Amino acid sequence: DGGITQSPKYLFRKEGQNVTLSCEQNLNHDAMYWYRQDPGQGLRLIYYSQIVNDFQKGDIAEGYSVSREKKESFPLTVTSAQKNPTAFYLCASRTGQGSAGNTIYFGEGSWLTVV
Amino acid sequence: RKEVEQDPGPFNVPEGATVAFNCTYSNSASQSFFWYRQDCRKEPKLLMSVYSSGNEDGRFTAQLNRASQYISLLIRDSKLSDSATYLCVVTIYNQGGKLIFGQGTELSVKP
Numbered sequence: 001d002g003g004i005t006q007s008p009k010y011l012f013r014k015e016g017q018n019v020t021l022s023c024e025q026n027l028n029h030d031a032m033y034w035y036r037q038d039p040g041q042g043l044r045l046i047y048y049s050q051i052v053n054d055f056q057k058g059d060i061a062e063g064y065s066v067s068r069e070k071k072e073s074f075p076l077t078v079t080s081a082q083k084n085p086t087a088f089y090l091c092a093s094r095t096g097q098g099s100a101g102n103t104i105y106f107g108e109g110s111w112l113t114v115v
Numbered sequence: 116r117k118e119v120e121q122d123p124g125p126f127n128v129p130e131g132a133t134v135a136f137n138c139t140y141s142n143s144a145s146q147s148f149f150w151y152r153q154d155c156r157k158e159p160k161l162l163m164s165v166y167s168s169g170n171e172d173g174r175f176t177a178q179l180n181r182a183s184q185y186i187s188l189l190i191r192d193s194k195l196s197d198s199a200t201y202l203c204v205v206t207i208y209n210q211g212g213k214l215i216f217g218q219g220t221e222l223s224v225k226p
Contacts, residue, residue: 031212042121042202042218043159050212058213090158092214104149104204104214106158 006107021076021110023091032074033092086114121217132193138203139185147206150188152199193224
């Protein structure tokens, strides 16, 4: 079945550590996105990518980094510079900007907790 | 001002009620609009896209007003299972297909 897979689902990080969240899609989608959601809050855009080897900062990119070396993969690294990383992280993808109205697909999310 | 803003919640309604949510957007270059539903601790799932002419799917009706830059979602005959957070989503094509979410409006339908 086609879809988006995020891993790990639950992750605990010590302060000062970098961690990488995986996001893989087999939908042949051009565009991929990373969002952060805090309890009781909406989704805030961290980074997005419209094409391989290109990505743009979202609204809260500080303390995060991404890469897009392959169309299928868009990993997110939460660096030690991110002061409050405990949150629910969602990866999403869609066909591309040329198709108005096309559906956004989400992974099941990753829960990151700093201990 | 936030790029996408929704009605603050929560909305607490009895079963069978009709409830309406509004969402305003600030960027006139916004191209596509969606309503997503999110259950607690789960990923958002598409409820419906919003078309310029308005569209209906069973008990759900979505409207778009480009002149006033808002979209709405109407739920008729509310069910207990409609309890969730409803997210408004806007795509902005002159910013490389950026997707912007509203903060969500929580709906709680009571017996």
